Amino acid sequence: MAANYWTSTQKQNWLFEPYEIADLREEIQKQHVKVVEQYPLPDRRLLFIFMKDRIIQLSKRLSFRQQCVATALVYLHRYFLFNAMQNVNIYLLTATAFYLASKTEESPHHIRLVASEARQQWPEYVPSDPSRLGEMEFCLISEMHSQLIVWHPYRSLTALKENSKLALTNEELSLAWSIINDTFMTDLPLTCPPYLIAVTAMFLAVIFVPGKSSLELKPTPQDLHSMMDASRFSSLGGRSGISTTIGQALDGSATALGSNGIVKQNSQPSGGSSIKAKTLAAAASSEKMQNIVQFLVESDIDVARMIDATQEIISLYEIWEQYNEKTVKDAVTRCIRGQHLET
Template structure:
């Protein structure tokens, strides 16, 4: 295992720019035009939500570490870079990803136990032969070139909690934790460094906290989870009220941070005091409220001084907000039916 993320296989081989990732997927679609045309699948985010729920269903009666689910989701993302979703039994792949991730995260289960639980959960789509899961494991490892170690944002978030200038509360930490879990349904594990995802989650949590308190939907983390990232449930922000309304000012606040960073850079270059940031496009009220918030001021100061790529952070934050918008239209039955039609049509259901 690499001593730090920047020298890891994840950083070198499994982190892409959004444009590069889009090109890879376009190439994959050009290589398999018929399967995409004959068996169109729903929104990729909806599919990842569905697969996450299958992982949680499988793990319900098995002891597992929280990072097991996160690692399995990353394995799925990586596998789909080289293989169309329509070319594989997604139920078998999901069980295999969980089985392999449980070993990687040092929480192993016997292959027969995982296969039996998967068979009981999805009898119509899961083959009864245990050897099929073993074959799928070999295929999954091969597609990932045996690069199985995954760096997650959880520990970066704990480090942010320890930053005395940010003054993050346990409530904000709990919300940020849930947002990190939700980020695995997006492309962020393939396009962002773990610490960037942690910062995005922290920022969104600070924005969302007032509404969460008003709605009574806070689920704070226990002390054990805070001290040990491997413990705790794989919680989600979805299901809490007024998510879209709470995030309405996020991009405006981030843009203010970006202006502040640019002003700071100009000041350093010219030797002059930084000019006040210009008002962003249509978020005047949100920005005014942010300026009056000591918490937001601490956050903006941190972002300006951290040297983080704010343009990329804005794009990634928008992707997270887009996930929650897409989640509102998610239909499990629709996704399940679409997958079932493809598996039966292609003979992948046995």
């Protein structure tokens, strides 16, 4: 196992440019064009929201560390880089990803226990024979070339919390933690290093706080270890207007992150939005915001990539508002039963 991210298999083998991922997916579609057209599935992000909920559903009666959910979702991202979603029993794969992640994250469960719980939750989709989960585990490990260690943004967020100049509050920390959780529904775990995701989440949390009242978000202050070990996977997704609120907060923060990392102020918030006005006033008078700007410049963060990550997060929240569990479940069911993947 690598002692740090920079020498890890994740950095060497599982970090892609967006166009590379697009090429891989296009190739999969070409190889499986018939089944893809016969069983169309919703947007990939909606499917990952669905799978995240299934992991949490499965783990309700199993003790686990929150990081197991994140690791399982990364495993699913990696698997679907080389496999069509239409060709696998998503319920069985999701249970397998959680089982494997629980071992990787040192909170293991016996295969019979996980198989039994999955069978109880989804009896029509999960075979009673635990060996089927073992077979799927072998396939999952094989697709990832036995490279199972995942470096998450949580560790980088911990380091940011300890930076006295940034002076992150518990509220900002909790919001950043939730934003990081939500990034696992996007391609960011495959396209961005974990530290950049953490910095982006921290930045969004800081500018979001002044305008958050309209959504009545009141995160409970928590210790970092409590958040990591709690059997919850906090999220901002699914709240009405969340993407608009964050977008306005970004606009009203009076920041324009240029390629050189310099933050410039606008003269006034456009549109007269109260959220923009609040955020502009906070940014203009905030020593913290200036310290964040200085931090971005001194740390040589790839600001262009950070902007892309921010846009991807906002796009996720936009589509999340359209999420309908029944619609996604029906599409998955048609695919599984149509190809007899449940047997």
